[in-house]
Amino acid sequence: MEFNQRIARISAHLHPSNPQMLENQVLRQSECRAKGGSPGFKVAILGAAGGIGQPLAMLMKMNPLVSLLHLYDVVNAPGVTADISHMDTGAVVRGFLGQAQLENALTGMELVIIPAGVPRKPGMTRDDLFKINAGIVKTLCEGIAKCCPNAVVNLISNPVNSTVPIAAEVFKKAGTFDPKKLLGVTMLDVVRANTFVAEVLGLDPREVNVPVVGGHAGVTILPLLSQVKPACSFTPEETEYLTKRIQDGGTEVVQAKAGAGSATLSMAYAAVKFADACLRGLRGDAGIVECAFVSSQVTELPFFASKVKLGRGGAEEVYQLGLLNEYERVGLEKAKKELAESIEKGASFISK
Numbered sequence: 001m002e003f004n005q006r007i008a009r010i011s012a013h014l015h016p017s018n019p020q021m022l023e024n025q026v027l028r029q030s031e032c033r034a035k036g037g038s039p040g041f042k043v044a045i046l047g048a049a050g051g052i053g054q055p056l057a058m059l060m061k062m063n064p065l066v067s068l069l070h071l072y073d074v075v076n077a078p079g080v081t082a083d084i085s086h087m088d089t090g091a092v093v094r095g096f097l098g099q100a101q102l103e104n105a106l107t108g109m110e111l112v113i114i115p116a117g118v119p120r121k122p123g124m125t126r127d128d129l130f131k132i133n134a135g136i137v138k139t140l141c142e143g144i145a146k147c148c149p150n151a152v153v154n155l156i157s158n159p160v161n162s163t164v165p166i167a168a169e170v171f172k173k174a175g176t177f178d179p180k181k182l183l184g185v186t187m188l189d190v191v192r193a194n195t196f197v198a199e200v201l202g203l204d205p206r207e208v209n210v211p212v213v214g215g216h217a218g219v220t221i222l223p224l225l226s227q228v229k230p231a232c233s234f235t236p237e238e239t240e241y242l243t244k245r246i247q248d249g250g251t252e253v254v255q256a257k258a259g260a261g262s263a264t265l266s267m268a269y270a271a272v273k274f275a276d277a278c279l280r281g282l283r284g285d286a287g288i289v290e291c292a293f294v295s296s297q298v299t300e301l302p303f304f305a306s307k308v309k310l311g312r313g314g315a316e317e318v319y320q321l322g323l324l325n326e327y328e329r330v331g332l333e334k335a336k337k338e339l340a341e342s343i344e345k346g347a348s349f350i351s352k
């Protein structure tokens, strides 16, 4: 094969075309073909050039279950794509820049991960992000409804308690809503809970599993410390300390970053842990159970985070909360009150 053709063939990351390369008549976009083709899933990251998006893209490129990785953003997507594409792992990486390339980014995707949007600054609540992020999530979900309506969606953009209802309304309007396939990512709350509980118990965090239910903001984050595995018990002071620390984990990072954003690295780790669980479910692995904010009948609210079983169809089963202690029952009532408002705010953003 001719040298230039060979170069063109391995240059999957040059799609979308780099203007400098276009001047070089040898490397035309149409000649660029992805190499590889290892079996696996097609995954898109929307907001891939951001603080979460970049480490998330890197970690997904390392995931052996991914065969094709589409990186979409409104800025810097070609740079991140070129960089990540040099990693010698199986997944083929392609970049997509700006609204005009959204449809190409989404077509054929089986899992779409969305960390697009603005993060919190000190003094802001997740709800303060609503105005900007609501519009971004709406646009991206309209693209998903059109180009990959069967994809599983992992929604990270805050406020998750409202953006998931927004996504649901967009999909309902388009006639593509499958409640099993829309998952708000609350895994970072679980990751934090596992870490903080392990610290208190003096255990390896990898051995600890804390269910965290409710939602993903302040008091709506409800760790069920009575259901921690391995079985253990906490004093009232420990329960109070742990619950608060888990609920305020995001704020702890926002304050420490002092204006430079919110959690990105631990979030990317948590997002990949969750996406990997979704992919193993899609592959047909048995017994994959994680917490997520989903369409739910566990409480009277239309959306709620709890343990779900991940399978070929997405969140195939949503589990009940199990036995709660008095502290958790009080926390649940508080969580539901705030959640109801956030859900309503999201839903009415689309229906108004």
Ligand SMILES: NC(=O)c1ccc[n+]([C@@H]2O[C@H](COP(=O)([O-])OP(=O)(O)OC[C@H]3O[C@@H](n4cnc5c(N)ncnc54)[C@H](O)[C@@H]3O)[C@@H](O)[C@H]2O)c1
Pocket (backbone or CB within 6 Å): 046, 047, 048, 049, 050, 051, 052, 053, 072, 073, 074, 075, 115, 116, 117, 118, 119, 120, 129, 133, 136, 139, 140, 155, 156, 157, 158, 159, 160, 185, 186, 187, 188, 189, 216, 261, 262, 263, 264, 267
């Ligand atoms: N679910 C969680 O647990 C959790 C945790 C931390 C942060 N977050 C949220 O994740 C989001 C991203 O955080 P970050 O720190 O990566 O922010 P960031 O500002 O570093 O990155 C966001 C990226 O989104 C891109 N973007 C903006 N508008 C877009 C659009 N219309 N289409 C595609 N991409 C677009 C930006 O260009 C940027 O690259 C925020 O909303 C943040 O609050 C969620």
